[in-house]
Amino acid sequence: IAGITQAPTSQILAAGRRMTLRCTQDMRHNAMYWYRQDLGLGLRLIHYSNTAGTTGKGEVPDGYSVSRANTDDFPLTLASAVPSQTSVYFCASSDESGANVLTFGAGSRLTVL
Amino acid sequence: QKEVEQNSGPLSVPEGAIASLNCTYSDRGSQSFFWYRQYSGKSPELIMSIYSNGDKEDGRFTAQLNKASQYVSLLIRDSQPSDSATYLCAVSLLEGAQKLVFGQGTRLTINP
Numbered sequence: 001i002a003g004i005t006q007a008p009t010s011q012i013l014a015a016g017r018r019m020t021l022r023c024t025q026d027m028r029h030n031a032m033y034w035y036r037q038d039l040g041l042g043l044r045l046i047h048y049s050n051t052a053g054t055t056g057k058g059e060v061p062d063g064y065s066v067s068r069a070n071t072d073d074f075p076l077t078l079a080s081a082v083p084s085q086t087s088v089y090f091c092a093s094s095d096e097s098g099a100n101v102l103t104f105g106a107g108s109r110l111t112v113l
Numbered sequence: 114q115k116e117v118e119q120n121s122g123p124l125s126v127p128e129g130a131i132a133s134l135n136c137t138y139s140d141r142g143s144q145s146f147f148w149y150r151q152y153s154g155k156s157p158e159l160i161m162s163i164y165s166n167g168d169k170e171d172g173r174f175t176a177q178l179n180k181a182s183q184y185v186s187l188l189i190r191d192s193q194p195s196d197s198a199t200y201l202c203a204v205s206l207l208e209g210a211q212k213l214v215f216g217q218g219t220r221l222t223i224n225p
Contacts, residue, residue, distance in 0.1 A: 040121065042201065042217040043157070090156055100145050100205050100213055104156035 002027050004105035006091050012111045013081050021076045021108045023091035031094045032074040033058075033102065034066060036087040043090065049074055081112045116140060117204050119216035128225050132189040136202030136216055139183070145205040146178055146185045151218065152198045161187060192223045 007022045025032065034046040035058075045058030049068040063085060065077045078085055088109050092102040118137045126132040134148075145164055149157035163169045163176040163185065175188040185204070189196055202216040 040217055042117075043215040045213070100147065100203075101159055101162065102149075102157075102213070104158070107156050 004091055004093060004103060006089075006105035006108050008108060009106070010109040010111075012113065013078075015082055015112055016080050019078045019081055019110070021078075021089055021091075021110070023074045023076070023105060024072050025074075025091075025093045025103075025105075026072065027093060027095070027103065028071060029093035029095045029103070030071070032068065033092045033094075034064070034074070034076045035090045035092065036060065036085075037090060037107075038087050046076065046089075078110075081110075083112045086110060086112045116214045117202055117216040119200075119202050119219045121217055122220040123222055124219055125222045125224060126192050128192060128194060128223055130192055132192045132196065132221055132223070134187040134189075134200050134202075134219050134221065135184060136186065136204075137184045138202075138204045138214075140204070140206060141180075141183065142206050143180075143183075143204045145213075146176070147203040147205075147213075148174075148176060148185075148187045149201040149203060149215075150198045151201060157201055189221075194223045194225055197221060197223045 004025045030051045033048045035043045037043050044060050046064050047066040049055045052071045088107050090107050091105040116139050148161040150160045151157040161176040163178045169176045173190045177186045199218040199220045201218045205213045
């Protein structure tokens with residue numbers, strides 16, 4: 001089934017540790033995105049990539065980094081996790097014809113203690 | 114002021130009635146408007162998009178856009194318990210989802 005795969009599904013992490021959330025899509029979409037979702041705040045864009053080899057900062061990029069070595073993969077790294085990064089993280093993608101139409105992964109729930 | 118505002122709810126509607134969800138936005142240059150549905154513990158999924166003033170119907174769903182008043186709404190006719198979810202309004206200035214701004218979502222409950 002075509003779509004977006006995120007891993008891990010859930011993770012508890014000690015503050016200060018490094019963590020990478022993985023995202024892989026098999027739809028050959030050019031654009032990919034990372035959002036965080038917090039209660040009462042909705043979805044906020046962390047980083048995005050319009051095409052392989054390029055990335056950009058979203059609304060809340062501090063403390064996060066991304067890379068886009070190829071079309072399919074878009075990992076999100078927390079270099080040194082802090083409790084305020086406790087959230088549900090969604091990876092999403094869009095193709096060129098429906099650039100604002102997002103397909104989301106199932107999400108990764110991260111708890112930083 | 115948040116760029117995209119929604120009443121967080123919860124909004125409770127009896128089964129079979131019309132559910133009305135509203136969203137206002139602050140940027141008059143906004144061009145594209147979307148409604149996503151998110152079931153509890155799941156990821157958002159697109160249910161409606163609208164780009165010009167007026168109504169757009171798709172089955173039991175109708176999106177309404179009024180750019181002069183800067184609001185977009187979603188009507189759900191003949192509400193079903195399976196419509197119970199959080200509905201996210203999203204607004205974009207330009208092409209490219211990096212410009213997409215989400216509201217905080219309205220939690221809708223349909224009571225049997």
